[in-house]
Amino acid sequence: MYRYDEFDHRLVTERVEQFRGQVARRLSGELSEDEFKPLRLMNGVYLQLHAYMLRIAVPYGTLSSRQLRKLADIARKYDKGYGHFTTRQNLQLNWPALQDIPALLEELASVEMHCIQTSGNCIRNVTSDHYAGAAAGEVEDPRIVSEIIRQWSTFHPEFSFLPRKFKIAVSGTEHDRAAIKVHDIGIQILKNAAGEIGYEIWVGGGLGRTPMIGKKIGDFIRREDLLAYLEATLRVYNMQGRRDNLYKSRIKILVHEIGAGEMKKLVEEEFAEVKARGALQLPDIEVERIKAYFAAPAFETLPDATPELDAAIARDPKFADWVKASVTAHKQPGYAIVNISLKPIGKPPGDATSDQMDVVADVAEKYAFSEIRVAHEQNLCLANVRKKDLYEVWKALDAAELATPNVGLITDQIACPGLDYCNLANARSISIAERISERFADLKLQHDIGRLHINTSGCINACGHHHVGHIGILGVDKKGVEYYQVTLGGAADETAAVGDIVGPAFTEGEIVDAVDTIVKTYLGIRKEGEIFLDTYRRVGVEPFKEKLYAAH
Amino acid sequence: MAQHTRKGAQFQAVTANRLTDGVVVYLTADNTWSESLQDAEVAEGKEAGDALLARGQHFFEPGNLVLDVYLFEVEKTDKGIRASSVRETIRQAGPTIRRDLGKQAELEGVHE
Secondary structure (H helix, E strand, O other), rough: OOOOOOHHHHHHHHHHHHHHHHHHHHHHHOHHHHHHHHHHHHHOEEEEOHHHHHHEEHHHHHEEHHHHHHHHHHHHHOOEEEEEEEEOOOOOEEEHHHHHHHHHHHHHHHHOOOOOOOOOOEOOOOOOOOOOOOOOOOOOOHHHHHHHHHHHHOOOOHHOOOOOOOOOEOOOOOOOOOOOOOOEEEEEEEEOOOOOEEEEEEOOOEEOOEEOEEEEEEEEHHHHHHHHHHHHHHHHHHHHOOOHHHOOOOOHHHHHOOHHHHHHHHHHHHHHHHOOOOOOOOOHHHHHHHHHHOOOOOOOOOOOOOHHHHHHHHOOOOHHHHHHHEEOOOOOOOOEEEEOOOOOOOOOOOEHHHHHHHHHHHHHHOOOOOEEEEOOOOOOEEEEEEEHHHHHHHHHHHOOOOOOOOOOOOOOOOOOHHHHOOOOOOOHHHHHHHHHHHHHHHHHOOOOHHOOOOOEEEEOOOOOOHHHHEEEEEEEEEEEEEEEEEEOOOEOOOOOOOOEOOOOEEEOOOOHHHHHHHHHHHHHHHHOOEEEEEEEHHHHOHHHHHHHHOOO | OOOOOOOOOOOEEEEEEEEEOOOOEEOOOOOOOOOOOEEOOEEEEEEHHHHHHHHHHHOOOOOOOOEEHHHEEEEEEHHHEOOOOHHHHHHOOOOOOOOOHHHHHHHHOOOO
16 A cells, blocks of 8 residues: 655645644634635535535545544544445545544544545545456556556646546556546556557546546557646646536536547647656656555465355355355455445445444454455445455454445445435435335345446435436435436446436335336346346337336 | 525524534524524514524624524424425434434434
């Protein structure tokens, strides 16, 4: 894992002290709320329905056991003993008091964590693949370039007041687990015929009010040129992005309006200028320095066949169910990737209690090189576990209600905090996800349905990624009453697609039945081997529409 | 953000979040802020509503005790004052999915 150098330490410590002064001046009245609001947002402090909310950055979703224990401790000490993992791999605390936040930030800094770049119109916390370093077929660990971008973008003076927020995601494998095509910039790491590493650049993707799939503007940006190319892209956006209309201010609107071809031309012109000035070449020695932090852990040489695992699977059907859903192949023989579901049946997706965080930290320390990942699907992940330890890992997780065997299945849903917490929300999303989870709780049914992603957002801002759910649910407000609009056929992977609206919205009372109808329709018409998305892509929206609105 | 009140609302109260900890509070008849909606002063009609809001705003600036001060629609029922919208009901009580948290966990009768 990356460890802070003296500059990182100083930067974070100084920021805590600066914010401590700002909070004191706000509380004394020396700073007005108008003056203070942009300052608190730069430190991840929002005001929600019931309290302040603090968004803690988890850069590219990687945490150490020590850091996760500190998060558990902070949630216990300054909050109500739990936190919410988000679709941007961050952690949100729902109840901190403003007056406590400077002390909380000081504790975070003690484990090399902070809340910088979790709000405001800057380059936000970079997200990446939670299988980084462990996935078969990976060109390079995407956290190397993610960390380089983090260092380059933190407090970048030119890009601290962009027209709007800016999100970057990086994938190191062909199979995209980081949703790069729905980010402002998506980076796909590639290797050319000569064996050199370079980057494919996708720009102008995004969800929210106007969902767009990113367009490819860079085919193979050489490693040493990456920051110069990003600088060029950001500069074009900073100059030409709209500042007159909040709803048209994201780079996706610029790319849509001028076209991908024109965007590519403008970026290349700017890129040529940046290069001509000789600035921002990424030196190999610096890349190597960062790369060393993400070197593979000290794997043992093991056979991939693990008889004790096979025996445990044969002996214990509950364990077998968990292995089937949660464990994925690792590139290192004898090792596995373990996904930890934060989606117990009927509970809020993405929530973890302090006690659960402690358990995960302990398990990671004992069995996974003290490293934990946060997945954008709001689950956790232990990327490097010996296959022969899986049974012990499962027992420890199961005892803490962290072994629901549903990863990738219909009850493994994404949901934003929605109207239960969020100031922007129009409708509840967690309660809908909970009820859907209860409806499909039967594991046999879940396996029969197969991989199916249901994503729910409580408003048009789409923090719950509803547009790219196989089934997407968007909460809307109609004269103070919650309604839910359904989209079908969205996808967030390398086949990224925005879902199609199926028809008029459903009431809170109708929505779970509507999902049930969609699933039953799919089960009735699917062909051998198809998952929901395959069937949808084959038949389109009509069969679902007919069933859903037959009685209307 | 959803509308908190509506033009023809008969009864309205004033709410805000407390500066120090963000907790939801309601303006009372004796110009204090209570955590319970049942203590709120209820204004009838537009003029009384506007006057109540103006009194509340005073505690934002220059008072510096609260922020996000606004009027919202309420109903007077046999069981006390109720918020009309789902949003304000959730603010009044706490998250519907965690009944152990928020005012519903601490304030007796918050759902009344």
